[in-house]
Amino acid sequence: MKQSYPGRAFRAVLLVVLLVGWASSSSAVELPEYDIQRCCDLCPLTASPSSYDTSYLKNFKMLVQGEDGWLFRSEAELVEQFGPDLEGLKHLKRFARQLKETTGTELVMVFQPTKGLVHPDRLPDTSPVPFNWNLARHSYGEALDRFRQAGLVVPDLTPLLAEPPGEEAYYFKRDHHWTPYGARRTAKVVAERIKKMPAYQALPKQDFVTRRSGLIRKDGSLQDAARRICGFAYGSQYVDEFRTESAGTGEAGGASALFSDQGLPPITLVGTSNSKGAQDYNFVGSLQEFLGAEILNVAVAGGSYDGSMFEYLLSDNFRQSPPKILIWEVPGYHTLDSSEFYRQVTPMISGACEGTKPVLQNTTAVGVGVNEVLYNGGGQFREMPSSEYVVDLQFSDPAVKEVDAFVWFVFGRKDRVDMEYGDRVETPGRFVFELPEGPEWNDELFMSLDLELKPEQVSEGLTVTAKICQRQDV
Structure with missing residues (x-):
């Protein structure tokens, strides 16, 4: 197994020089012996699930040692099956259809290939975690096809798999993000597919240029996890940093003249820290260059695949100016x-109870624990089949990020919906969700709604306005 360690050659030469000099002046004295251990192989603790015992470390199960100082996560980067099951695919198809029919927005899925798919050559021949690259490659391609069958525009990223060794690395050695090189190669493939969309043809165009702007120092997330478990530190990795600007104004692409004079760009990107984070890998910048079009970047670092989608669909930007094209960057x-x-994101497209009269509405104070906020009774019972209704909640404090909802039905059945926005997701304290649907739910009639809140979610004087109304897509 090859390893590269910055400064080792220099230290070895210095040691030899010092020893030779010392020996020449003290030949009669016995030379000392040194026990030199190579760094850095993962310690045995990383092979034990119990080592990943914090909310942070659980994201790195299980660390796997690769060649030349590379690290992988077995449960995220060495998976062999991709994409939703049939039920999930049905929901995704309805979401994309609702987006197109309600706002005219077309959904483009950028389903980023995993580290194991792109860099199988960095895995050792005797990896402790079995990884069948051919099986994973086949499953990944099938997932892209299923997304297309669901009505999404899906660029074919399979040419990026198992890239030749001569290319600049797609991923960082010991981090879960793509490098600026990987982001740029992905952007080129995505742009080529978007250019074939009729919606793209009518968009205003402008020129963008990309220039090297410096270096990115990456102390990777995987090496941080290794440090916490094993106690040693890897060296930093350095790669080129790039910046894209509008060629016409010399201003940064995110604040170009087109943006300021004509309102919001016609293309929006939702996604993860691959697209917007503490370090800029210039994915959006490269997209703007290849497309010649402005892009509104609303990705959220640390928001997972869903956080920025929640934040954007609940925002005034989406409500007042939905884009022609919505790019969704999702790690594979x-x-x-x-x-x-x-159940939450689909009714956000139409605004849930916005613009329609609620069947039931109530504003009430809420506290820690279970709170009844809606009741279908009191001599005014309304027949509300589950498959036809949506709940819309607005808390007085926008800092409320988590709530558990319990829906009770006339004949005693209960449905639970756990809703949570990440800490970095900015929302107005609003939650919406559809009542359950399907053959086993369609005949159930709504009776009441309880909300359970944790202490950290409850501020002094907290209230919620709860509404239930007919789904606008029914």
């Missing part, structure tokens, strides 16, 4: 099959 290890996600 996300399955996208959470029914709770689609």
Whole structure:
């Protein structure tokens, strides 16, 4: 197994020089012996699930040693199956259709290939975690096809898999993000597909240029996890940094004349820290250069695959000026099959109870624990089949990020919906979700709604306005 260690050659030469000089002046004295250990192989603790015992470390199960100082996560970067199950795919298809029919927005899925798919040559021949690259490659390609069948525009990123060794690395050695080189190669493929969309043809165009702006120092997230478990530190990795600017104005692409004079750009990107974070890998900048079009970047670092989508669809930007094209950047290890996600995000497209009269509405104070906020009774019972209704909650404090909802039905059945926005996701304290649907739910009639709040979510004088109204897509 090859390893590279900055400064080792220099230290070795210095040691030899010092020893030779010392020996020449003290030949009669016995030379000392040194026990030199190479750095850095993962310690045995990384092979134990119990080592990943914090909310942070659980994201790095299980660290796997690669060649030449590379690190992988077995549960995220060495997966062999991709994409949603059939139920999740059905929800995704309805979401994309609602987006197109309600706002005219077309959804482009950038389903980023995993580290194992792109860099299988960096895995050792005797990896402790089995990884069948051919199986993973086939499953990844099938997932892209299923997304297309669901009505999404899906660029074919399979040419980026198993890139030749001569290319600048797509991923950082010991981090879960793509490098600026990987981001740029992805942007080129994505732009080529978007250019074939009729929606793109009518967009205003302008020129962008990309220039090297410096270096990115990367102390990777995986090496940080290794440090916390094993106690040693890897060296930093350095790669080129790039910046894209509008060629016409010399201003940064995110604040160009087109943006300021004509309102919001016609293309929006939602995504993760690959697209917007503490360090800029220039994915959006490269997209703007290849497309010749302005892009509104609303990605959220640390928001997972769903955080920026929640934040954007609840924003005034989306409500007042929906884009022609919505690009969704998603790391490939996300399955996208959470029914709770689609029950929330789909009614956000139409605004849930906005512009329609609620069937039930109540404003009440809420506290820690379970609170009843809606009740269908009191001599005014309304027949509300589950499959036809949506709940819209607005808290007085926008800092509320988490709430558990319990929906009770007339004949005693109960449904639970756990809703949570990440700490870095900025929302107005609003939650929406559809009542459950399907053959086993369609005949159930809504009775009441309880909300459970944790102490950290409850501020003094907290109230919630709860509404239930007919779904606008029914």
